[in-house]
Amino acid sequence: MRYIYFLFFLFSAQSSAYDFDNLYKQMNTDLYEVATKKIKKKYKRNEFIRTYCNSLKRFPFSWKEKFSKKYKINIDSIKFLGVTLTEGSYSPYCSVKSSSDRGVCKHWITFANQVPRISNECK
Amino acid sequence: MNASNIKIILIFVLTIASANSIASLKDKYKEQQKPKKVVIPQEVLDIRDDINNTWNAIRKEGVFYFLMDGSLGNKYYYDNNKRWSQSSPNFSIYNDGRFLYNDSLKDFFPLFVVDNKIFIPLITSVGKSGTSWKGKTISCKKAVIFSRPAPVGEIDNDGIASFKMKYLKYKDIPKELSTKQEFEVNFDTKECYATGKYVKPVHKCHIASSNELISGNKRPSSNLRDLVRRIQTRLYLQKKNLETCKVEK
Numbered sequence: 427m428r429y430i431y432f433l434f435f436l437f438s439a440q441s442s443a444y445d446f447d448n449l450y451k452q453m454n455t456d457l458y459e460v461a462t463k464k465i466k467k468k469y470k471r472n473e474f475i476r477t478y479c480n481s482l483k484r485f486p487f488s489w490k491e492k493f494s495k496k497y498k499i500n501i502d503s504i505k506f507l508g509v510t511l512t513e514g515s516y517s518p519y520c521s522v523k524s525s526s527d528r529g530v531c532k533h534w535i536t537f538a539n540q541v542p543r544i545s546n547e548c549k
Numbered sequence: 550m551n552a553s554n555i556k557i558i559l560i561f562v563l564t565i566a567s568a569n570s571i572a573s574l575k576d577k578y579k580e581q582q583k584p585k586k587v588v589i590p591q592e593v594l595d596i597r598d599d600i601n602n603t604w605n606a607i608r609k610e611g612v613f614y615f616l617m618d619g620s621l622g623n624k625y626y627y628d629n630n631k632r633w634s635q636s637s638p639n640f641s642i643y644n645d646g647r648f649l650y651n652d653s654l655k656d657f658f659p660l661f662v663v664d665n666k667i668f669i670p671l672i673t674s675v676g677k678s679g680t681s682w683k684g685k686t687i688s689c690k691k692a693v694i695f696s697r698p699a700p701v702g703e704i705d706n707d708g709i710a711s712f713k714m715k716y717l718k719y720k721d722i723p724k725e726l727s728t729k730q731e732f733e734v735n736f737d738t739k740e741c742y743a744t745g746k747y748v749k750p751v752h753k754c755h756i757a758s759s760n761e762l763i764s765g766n767k768r769p770s771s772n773l774r775d776l777v778r779r780i781q782t783r784l785y786l787q788k789k790n791l792e793t794c795k796v797e798k
Contacts, residue, residue, distance in 0.1 A: 444606035446664040450700045453668070456681040457699060457726070467678065 471540065472517050478542050479511045479520035479535065485544070493546045499527035589788075592796035596682050597786045600695055604784040607698060611663030613759040613777075616732065618656035618716055618743065618752070656716040658723060659759075659780050661698065662736060667710055668698035670784055672724045679797065690793035695786035696722055708737035715745065721780050 484506045485493075494501040507523035507530065520535040522544060531548035661668045673680050673695055679688030682697070702712030712734075715727035730745030734756055741754040759777045 444603075444610060446606075446610075446666050449603065449698065450666045450668075450703075452683050453698055453700050456683065456697075459681045463678065 468517070471537070474540055475518050475520055475537055476511060478537070479509050479518070482509050482520075482522060482535075485522075485524065489544050489546065493524070493526075496546055497526075497528045497548065503527040587792045589791045590795060592685075593687065593791055593794045596685065596687055596796065597788070597791065600682065600697070600786045603698065604696075607661050607663050607668065608781075608784070611661045611668075613781075614660050614662060614756055615657050615759065616660060616714075616734070616741065617755045617757070658714055658717050659721070660701070660714075662704065665704040666700060667702045667704065667712060669701050669714065669726075670696040670722045670780065671699035671726065672722045672783075673697050675794065686797040687794055688797060689790060689795075691790040693786065693790045693794060696784045699726055701726070704736055707735075709733065709735050721776055722783060 485504060490501050490504050493499075493504060504524055504526040507525050509520060509522045512519045512521070522533050522535060524531045524533065528548050533545045533547065533549070536543050536545070659670060661670070675687055675689045675693045675695070677688055677690065679686045681687075701714055702710045704710040711732070713728040713731050714723075715729040717723055730743055732741065732743050732754065734741045734754075736756070739756055741756045742751055743754040744751045
């Protein structure tokens with residue numbers, strides 16, 4: 427009878443033990459998966475920035491309107507000079523140059539949620 | 550029907566209409582006061598329970614340590630003149646092994662040791678892009694924060710573990726794993742050596758269990774006690790915003 431009790435104790439003690447070895451492996455797999463997804467997302471975002479930047483050939487009319495209003499200049503004087511794509515260590519950066527009554531300006535393009543926004547600051 | 554009759558009817562209709570509108574606002578008010586039924590998907594609840602149970606098991610069977618830098622004369626920093634310099638330590642260690650912290654806690658990180666495996670708690674924000682928990686992907690419309698046990702290394706038969714991480718600056722739980730600093734810790738003798746991107750010369754670090762830190766303080770350090778408690782209470786997946794979550798596979 428004692429033997430049976432001992433076996434029962436042994437079984438219950440073993441069944442309640444947490445498998446930390448498996449947890450260690452599983453958490454490694456999970457984190458690898460999360461990191462892979464993050465890299466894929468970053469790659470997709472970077473590709474979007476590159477494609478957008480290289481395909482930009484003129485300023486959107488709405489941007490020209492805002493820019494001309496901000497600096498009180500003639501909208502027709504705004505000319506597109508070209509884009510510059512710079513490869514940073516984290517992501518590519520895109521900027522565009524304009525020529526207008528304000529002079530030559532550099533504008534950074536930001537991409538929040540894959541929505542490009544051309545800065546109307548003149549730098 | 551004469552004019553006075555029409556007036557009476559109009560007054561009657563308006564009275565009823567206004568009474569109804571008051572009643573409907575009252576009803577709406579009552580409706581607003583009722584607690585909204587929050588429905589959390591069962592699969593999400595299962596993951597929450599599993600995260601909490603995992604931490605319970607680690608807390609129950611493991612030891613909660615702090616790895617710290619800054620022993621007397623052993624802390625280096627890259628000064629304004631671009632030279633390695635020694636700075637005043639964050640804490641002093643007495644001969645009997647007790648710790649006394651100075652004002653600020655900054656160069657440290659928490660870790661758990663269980664079954665010779667070293668885990669650090671890692672803050673994970675579960676948003677729309679989701680995260681993995683034991684092979685399942687959970688995503689939430691509104692961000693839900695939880696701490697996951699992240700594996701950083703294993704202790705060998707001699708009680709020594711080599712792993713990479715970085716010190717936290719005033720944060721209690723790291724948000725990401727790092728390879729910026731390298732550590733070699735003997736958990737039997739409590740010897741600890743570190744080198745890294747910011748402090749290149751190999752220098753001594755210190756490791757102490759949370760119990761040693763709390764009970765061993767000569768001058769009770771409230772920020773240290775608070776830190777231990779704060780980390781302990783942040784190891785669970787909270788219920789807030791869980792109704793916006795779903796399990797994908």
